Amino acid sequence: MYKNKKVLLIAGGGTLGTYTAGELLSKGAFVDVICLEDQKSDHERLRYFKSYATLDFLRELFAKEHYDGIVNFIHYKKIEDYKPYHELLIKNTEHLIFLSSYRVYANEQHPITEDAPRLSDVPLEEEFTRVETYALPKILGEDYLRREHAGEPWTIVRPVISFSCRRFDLFMYSGNILDSVKKYGRDGKLLLPTLARDLGAGIDWAGNSGKLIANLLFKKETFGEAYTISTAQNLTWGKIADIYKEVFDIDVEWVDEETFIEAYPPVAGDYQWAYRYDRKFDRSIDNSKVLAATGLTQADFTDITEGLRIERARLEAEA
8 A cells, every 4th residue: 555655745754744754665665854953864765855845845846756655744724824735735735635734633532532622612711712823723724624625635634742752742841851951940950730630641652653654655445534643542641740750760740730820930931822722721532533444453553651751752862
């Protein structure tokens, strides 16, 4: 099914794209990646194009190349910005994967399945609906596909937080976790709110996420469907904190919400919507739909502890 297929990853030089490419290569596909990162290929079936994926660039590329599959990792803050890209991409492939997010889900159903209520299905603060630029645009993108492009060969994926050596996530902290300790820690400890300790953490290793995304390609039964990209290990943030202690020797102190926000001011500023409409929700996942579509089982995945060890080793090797 995958051997000698050609796949284009748009903005695929980062966390998810790297592992999606690796899985596709292992299955015999040819992979082209458009990205801004300085990447060099060490594989005969892998090519990088360092460029912005503008409409003009894509038109020039499609005049020379045809792709059996395209995975578009770009986030569009406005649906009007996405529409001309969709029109172009869908005409130049047999299967297009659109990147949404698990953050589209409201906090109404546990564990979360793909038909769980989305944020657009529940009452929201007026300011959130006016200024939020991540989850709500993802919902608009999904609705646009279903409303105006039903019957076309597209698939929606909704990944959970996917960590790699490029970004280590612990609740609201992201990026280089050791830098977070230096910048925001108190007495060498990261502060986390007690309210999150027993919440299901929507997080997974990027290697698992990339494997799931790659294995959705070229399956007609996935056309017009949405899939949550998660191995559903469903660990709590308390357990994730324990794993960071084991792998990075990072200590955590559980505090009240006011003390946490004081220690990590972005929660009251730029990151307030992600905090209030995602991290404070229980993100336990039922992944039976994506397992059925991909044919993968839990035995095909790496547990989060081992994933974190792998990424720490990669980080140290690149230092």
